[in-house]
Amino acid sequence: MDILRFITAGSVDDGKSTLIGRLLYDTKSILADQLEAVEKASKTRGDGEIDLALLTDGLRSEREQGITIDVAYKYFQTPNRKFISIDAPGHIQYTRNMVTGASNADLAIILIDARQGVVEQTRRHSLIASMLGIPHIVVAVNKMDLVGYSEDTFLQIAQEYQKLADKLAIKDLKIIPVSALAGDNIVDKSDAMPWYTGETMLHFLENVDVQHDLNLNDARFSVQYVIRPQTEELHDYRGYAGRVQSGVFRKGDTITVFPSEQTSTIAKIEVYGQEVEEVSAPQSATILLETDVDISRGDLISGTGNAPVLSQDVEAMICWMDDRKELKVGNKYTLQHGTTRVRCSVKGIEYRVDISNYDQLEDIESLKLNDVAKIVLRTAKPIAYDAYQTNRANGAAILIDETSNVTVGACMVEA
C-alpha cells in the first residue's frame, strides 16, 4: 500500500466538499457518529438532505457562511492505497490556500459545474496546478444530473478544457463526467451515463502511478541537522541528518557539498541508526563521509547526475500571497530554499500572467495578493538549485517577510 495526495479545486459551489464527502461516504470511511453529527447539523440548517460538505468544513465561520476558507485534510483508504485529500477553497481571495494545498499534491481534481462550463477559476486553478508541477490532472465535470446527463454538454466542456490544457504543460489529463451529489461515476459506474465508458473517479485515483513522478536521476540531500553524540563509544561520529530530495545515494558515491563545493565520498548511510547500502527520494536518512568536511544545516549534498546551478541570481515564477503588502522591485525578503535561509532582493518583475488567457503582461510595478508572475531575485549568498519543472523538491522556495515573519510568496525556480 502506498500514499496518494490529491487536491480538489474548482469554483465556489462546484461541489468540491460534496465530492470528498461522497468519496468518504462511498468508501465507508465515515464513521457512524460522524455521520450522525452531520445529519444533525444538516437538520438544524433546515434543508432535510444530508449535506456531505459539512464533513470537511471544519471551522465555525465556514459552517456559518457555508464556504470553505482554509485547506482541510481528510484521510481514507482502500485496500490498495491510503489517500490524503486536500480540500482547497474556491473563493478567489483564498487562492493562496489552493497553492498551499497544491504544493504537496501528486494529483489535482478540478471540478467544473456542467451548467457553467469552464470559468475564470477553472483557468486559475489549472494554471496553478500546472505551474506547481502536479503530474496528474483529473477534470470532474460535475452536476451532470442537472444537465440531464447530456453527452453533448460533456463533450463541449471537455473540448473547451482541452484547448486550455494545450496552453499549459499538463502531463497527464483525464476528464470524467460525474455527479458528486448523486454519486455517479465517483465510486460506482453511472447507469445514467451509459455513453461514458471510461474509468470512475476512485478507480483512477487507485491506479494512477505516482512512483515514476519522483526525480530519481539527480541526487540531492539537504542537511537538516548534524548528529554528534560525543559519547565515549561514538566520539568521532558525525552524521548529516536530512531527507533525500531527489535521486539515489549509495555508499561509496562521490559527493559535492554546496555552496562550498568541497568533495568527499560517502562512508556510510544510516536510516534511523541502521546501516543501509543506498537511499532514495523521499527517504529521511543520515549520511557519514570519509573525510572531514565543514558541513552544517542549510548545506546541500549533491551526488550522481547533473550538478545543481550555484548562483546568486534566481529567476522564478511566483504566486504572491500577502494580503497586506505588495511585492515591489527593490523589496528585500528572506528566501527559504531546502534547509537554507538567505536574504534576497527583488531585482525585477519580468511579467505578470493574465490568468484569463495566460498572456504575459509587461511593465508591471508591483504584485498584489494572488498575482502570478515571473520575477528576478538576487540572493546575498549563492544557493544551489534545480529547475522546479524537473526537480520539484530542489526548485521550490518561499519568501518570508522580514518584519512579520509571514510566508508571502511561493517560488518555482527556473534554471
Place this chain on the structure above:
Amino acid sequence: MSNIQSLSSDAQRQDYLDQLESEAIYIMREVAGQFERPALLFSGGKDSITLVRLAQKAFAPGKIPFPLVHIDTGHNFPEAIQYRDWMANEVGAKLIVRQVEDTIKAKGLKEPTGKNASRNWLQTFTLLDTIEEFEFDACIGGARRDEEKARAKERIFSFRDEFGQWDPKRQRPELWNLFNGKISKGENVRCFPISNWTELDVWAYIEREKIPLPSIYFSHQREMILRDGNLLANADFIYKDDSDVIVTKTVRFRTVGDMTCTAAVESEASTIEQVVAEIKATRISERGETRIDDQQTEAAMEDRKKGGYF
C-alpha cells in the same frame, strides 16, 4: 517490502508507514534545526509515545536533543504516569512535569465543579506558563488531523502569538516541505509531525515497531462509573450523584486523557493485534467514543485551540 535484500530502487519503494515515518522524522529534524529551545509534549498516551519513538529514530545514534514535557492535571491515569516516568528514563531524555494544581493555587483559578467537571481546559494555563518559564520556542505535539475537524485545518507548523492563541483565519501558507518557523520573541510554534497519520496508522506503527504501551490500552477489569451511556474510570476526585451507577467491567481505553473526561470501551482485546483488529472494525470515531469534552458543542476544539490549547 517483499525483498529487502535487493538494492534496486524499485525494491526500495516505500510502504505507507515508511512514508509517514520518513515525513515525521523530517519534521522532527526541522524542529531541532530551526528552533533554539524545543520541547516534546509527552502525556504517556499512544500518540505522544509514537512521537518519542520517532524522535529517537530521528537523532539516532544520538539522544533526543530536547526535553519531554508533561502538563499534569493531577487527574491522569496512574498507569500512564508510571509509564511516562519509565519511558523518559528508558530513552534518557529529560522530563519536565508541571502541575495544573500549582497553577490553580498560584493564580487563584476557579476550578470547574459539579458533574462532568474537568481540568482539561485549565491545562492551557499551565502549558502557557511552562512555555514562558523555559522559554520554549517550539512544542512538538501528537495531534492528528483525522481526530477532529478544527485539527483537520491546522498547519504542521502552527504559529501561536504571544498569548499562545491560534488564529485559524490567519494561518501561514505552508508550502512543499518548507516549514516556516520564524518567530519573534515571546511567540511560539506548535509542531505536529504526525498530522497526516490516522488513528489506525498510529496503531499499525506501534504494532510494527513493537512499542510497549501503558496497560490501560489493553483489556482489564476496572471499577467504572456508568454515566449517560459512557464508562468512566472511578476515582475519588470525580463528582458523582445518585444517577451514576458503579459497575465492574472488562474494559480498555482507546485514548488516554484526563480520567474525568476519557471514556472506556468494553473489550476483551489483550494484545496489540487484537486491539488493532477491534479498531479496524469499529464504526465510531476515536473522539466520539472516548472524549466527553468534545461531545459538548460542534466547535469545542476550535474554541479551545484559539485559547492556546495544545
